[in-house]
Amino acid sequence: MATAQRxxxxxxxxxxxxxxxxxxxxxxxxxKPLGAVAALLLLVLVLMAIFADAVxxxxxxxxxxSAILAAPTQNHLMGTDNLGRDLWSRIIHGSxxxxxxxxxxxxxxxxxxxxVGLASGYAGRTFDLVVQRIMDAWLAFPGLIFVLTxxxxxxxxxxxxxxxxxxxxxxxxxxxxxxxxLSLKERxxxxxxxxxxxxxxxxxFRHILPNLMPIVIILTSISxxxxxxxxxxxxxxxxxxPPPAPAWGSMLSGTARVYFLSAPWFAIWPGVFxxxxxxxxxxxxxxxxxxxxxxxxxx
Amino acid sequence: MxxxxxxxxxxxxxxxxxxxxxxxxxxxxxxxxxxLLQAYTGDDLVLEGETDPEVIDQLRxxxxxxxxxxxxxxxxxxxxxxxxxxxxxxTRKTVIxxxxxxxxxxxxxLVMSITVAIATGLVVGVVSAVYQDSPVDYVGxxxxxxxxxxxxxxxxxxxxxxxxxxWNYLAPPGYTPFLDNPRENLEKFxxxxxxxxxxxxxxxxxxxxxxxxxxxxxxxxxxxxxKGLAExxxxxxxxxxxxxxxxxxxxxxxxxxxxxxSVVIENVFGLPxxxxxxxxAINQRDYPVIxxxxxxxxxxxxxxxxIVDLSYGFLDPRIRYE
Numbered sequence: 001m002a003t004a005q006r007x008x009x010x011x012x013x014x015x016x017x018x019x020x021x022x023x024x025x026x027x028x029x030x031x032k033p034l035g036a037v038a039a040l041l042l043l044v045l046v047l048m049a050i051f052a053d054a055v056x057x058x059x060x061x062x063x064x065x066s067a068i069l070a071a072p073t074q075n076h077l078m079g080t081d082n083l084g085r086d087l088w089s090r091i092i093h094g095s096x097x098x099x100x101x102x103x104x105x106x107x108x109x110x111x112x113x114x115x116v117g118l119a120s121g122y123a124g125r126t127f128d129l130v131v132q133r134i135m136d137a138w139l140a141f142p143g144l145i146f147v148l149t150x151x152x153x154x155x156x157x158x159x160x161x162x163x164x165x166x167x168x169x170x171x172x173x174x175x176x177x178x179x180x181x182l183s184l185k186e187r188x189x190x191x192x193x194x195x196x197x198x199x200x201x202x203x204x205f206r207h208i209l210p211n212l213m214p215i216v217i218i219l220t221s222i223s224x225x226x227x228x229x230x231x232x233x234x235x236x237x238x239x240x241x242p243p244p245a246p247a248w249g250s251m252l253s254g255t256a257r258v259y260f261l262s263a264p265w266f267a268i269w270p271g272v273f274x275x276x277x278x279x280x281x282x283x284x285x286x287x288x289x290x291x292x293x294x295x296x297x298x299x
Numbered sequence: 300m301x302x303x304x305x306x307x308x309x310x311x312x313x314x315x316x317x318x319x320x321x322x323x324x325x326x327x328x329x330x331x332x333x334x335l336l337q338a339y340t341g342d343d344l345v346l347e348g349e350t351d352p353e354v355i356d357q358l359r360x361x362x363x364x365x366x367x368x369x370x371x372x373x374x375x376x377x378x379x380x381x382x383x384x385x386x387x388x389x390t391r392k393t394v395i396x397x398x399x400x401x402x403x404x405x406x407x408x409l410v411m412s413i414t415v416a417i418a419t420g421l422v423v424g425v426v427s428a429v430y431q432d433s434p435v436d437y438v439g440x441x442x443x444x445x446x447x448x449x450x451x452x453x454x455x456x457x458x459x460x461x462x463x464x465x466w467n468y469l470a471p472p473g474y475t476p477f478l479d480n481p482r483e484n485l486e487k488f489x490x491x492x493x494x495x496x497x498x499x500x501x502x503x504x505x506x507x508x509x510x511x512x513x514x515x516x517x518x519x520x521x522x523x524x525x526k527g528l529a530e531x532x533x534x535x536x537x538x539x540x541x542x543x544x545x546x547x548x549x550x551x552x553x554x555x556x557x558x559x560x561s562v563v564i565e566n567v568f569g570l571p572x573x574x575x576x577x578x579x580a581i582n583q584r585d586y587p588v589i590x591x592x593x594x595x596x597x598x599x600x601x602x603x604x605x606i607v608d609l610s611y612g613f614l615d616p617r618i619r620y621e
Contacts, residue, residue: 137317140597144559145577149593152581153328229450233563236452237578252456260460267460271453279448 028291035287038280045277049095058086060093060246072265079265081251082258087266090246091273097247098277101162101231106223108166113173114216120174121181122204132178138171147230151239161240165230169223180215184208214292221288225281232274248274300612307605318597319379323372326586375590385587387580394591397576402595404474405572408495408561411488415496417550420503424546427504428511429534439504446501451560455494455567472569491568495560499553506549510542517541543614551607558596 029036048055063083072079078087120131141149147168154160184190185208193207234240235249243250251270260267366374378385384394427439462468470490477484514520515538523533562574573592580588 133313134317136314137321140314140318140601141322141593142555142558142596142600144556144562145593145596148562148577148581149322149325149589152584152589153325225448232450233452236450237563237566239578239581249450249452252453257456260456261463264460264464267456271450271456274453275445275449278450279444282444282448 032287032290034283038283038287041276041280042284045095045280046099048092049099052093052096056089056092058089060090061085061244071263078269079263081266087269090251091248091269094246094248094251094270095273097158097241097245098228098231100158101165102224102227104162105165105169105227106220108162109169110173110216110220110223113170114177114212116170117174117177118181118204118209118212121178122185122208135171135174143168144230144233147234148239151234156239156242158241158245161231161234165227168230173219176215176219177212180212181208184211218285218289218292221281221285225278225285228274228281229278304609307608311601314601319376319594322590322593323375326589327368379594384591387588388585389583394588398573398595401571401573401576404570405561405565405574407477407488408491408564408570408572409557411492412495412499412557413550415492416499416503419496420500421507421546424504424507425511425534425539428508428515431512439508443501443504446497446504451494451498452563452567454497455491455564458490458494459567474570491564491570495557495564498560499557502549502553503546507542507546510545511538514538514542540614544611547607547610547614551604554603555600558600
């Protein structure tokens with residue numbers, strides 16, 4: 001009886017919790033309409049990437065020799081390229097590359113940056129000094145030039161692109177995390193934890209790390225925008241994800257440019273999708289920043 | 300002031316040492332060395348098919364890449380300090396002679412882009428703030444967020460493509476030195492620098508808008524208005540000057556992105572600048588060129604940041620360098 005009651009109470013609690021999170025989301029959407037639109041767009045893009053095989057009318061490499069450089073028609077919504085490949089299908093499949101590089105690079109860069117920043121800020125002293133000088137030297141490379149140099153060392157490819165872009169995020173992320181750690185470690189609750197005998201590791205992971213989450217979430221969203229843009233740029237320059245993989249950037253590069261005048265749709269659509277994705281991540285980042293950490297407003 | 304500059308320059312030394320080490324290691328990590336590449340592509344030094352180990356050894360010796368890595372690093376640093384930036388493995392021309400040809404192209408592109416960016420960014424940002432929440436403001440903010448999100452290579456492609464489609468106007472490709480033909484030079488740089496300037500202007504726009512909004516709420520602005528100053532004078536004399544500092548900081552932060560952007564823009568518009576040089580060198584694994592060109596880019600970045608820091612004192616006399 002008692003357990004049944006408790007179970008009932010629990011499920012009621014869960015229900016009202018779900019209900020309140022829906023209501024909270026609705027309230028947030030009303031307060032941040034742009035952010036909500038961006039979140040919706042991102043959801044569509046993610047679904048598009050997951051169900052690419054089901055959504056795309058053709059395979060990304062499937063050639064239709066009867067329709068080379070065909071203008072948009074019912075059969076080929078966005079037209080075809082110089083090899084008779086359906087542009088719309090390639091764009092749908094390309095969202096996978098863009099998303100994979102985004103998630104991979106941001107996970108790598110944010111995780112490493114967070115570790116370096118946490119260690120450097122928390123340890124302080126000589127360790128901090130040495131790490132920060134290395135980061136200084138690292139940050140003295142103009143961003144894209146550094147990523148290009150890493151790409152040159154690793155060679156082209158999907159995995160290499162993810163690693164190169166991810167590594168590029170480490171110094172800036174670690175800087176931001178470090179400065180948060182510096183202020184967090186002076187808080188009273190850290191002092192209190194130390195008084196009751198908590199060790200350094202426990203303080204760093206149980207008391208400081210959770211409080212870094214708001215800033216890390218904001219950074220993640222903004223880094224996603226940067227990563228998608230970087231992947232597109234690298235593929236465009238011919239050093240990112242190599243053809244025939246349908247990376248959005250490489251659809252605009254090299255030999256494709258020859259056909260732009262006769263088949264302009266070819267130049268338009270990949271760019272529209274890159275822009276929409278980057279714009280959505282930026283807008284989502286803006287909204288998250290306003291919600292999670294209003295002090296960071298004003299760039 | 301002089302003391303401050305000297306101190307900043309000294310502080311740059313450890314950064315430069317670290318930077319050169321990271322750069323050197325990265326370049327050495329690259330798979331396949333230049334000797335192998337040259338041998339396999341049938342460079343005129345090596346006859347077709349003649350890729351036996353001895354020839355490659357010989358080539359490595361010629362290029363100096365047979366020595367241990369720290370010796371190579373020491374040699375490179377010693378050479379660089381004496382302003383000897385090495386010779387391209389491929390063209391056999393000295394890097395410095397290539398740089399002399401290419402640096403003016405990139406510098407002209409960067410200077411014109413920054414001018415475009417500051418001019419449009421400041422004007423749109425300030426107008427946007429002064430007419431907050433008006434249609435003008437919405438359009439301004441839209442231009443800003445689009446500039447942040449549209450990839451610059453796509454804008455560049457459209458800037459070439461759309462006039463060609465609509466008006467049959469094809470921008471003249473390539474590069475003409477300013478002294479040869481100033482008009483043609485400016486015509487060829489107009490579209491590239493507008494494109495690159497737009498992406499930079501976006502952050503200047505957003506920053507100056509939020510800064511002007513902030514300053515407009517200050518007491519001294521109310522005082523200036525209440526003593527009967529014309530709105531124009533209030534904006535120019537009191538608001539604008541006081542909102543410039545963070546804007547300058549943003550410009551400094553964006554210089555890195557600008558240098559990266561120049562690689563892309565030079566590629567699309569076919570400008571023979573440093574960016575193209577780096578990109579080609581990376582594809583050809585031309586170690587000396589990658590090392591020196593990237594080093595140039597990083598140095599340019601560091602010095603521009605120094606100039607940005609120095610301009611604070613010029614904009615705000617309250618800031619002293621100690």
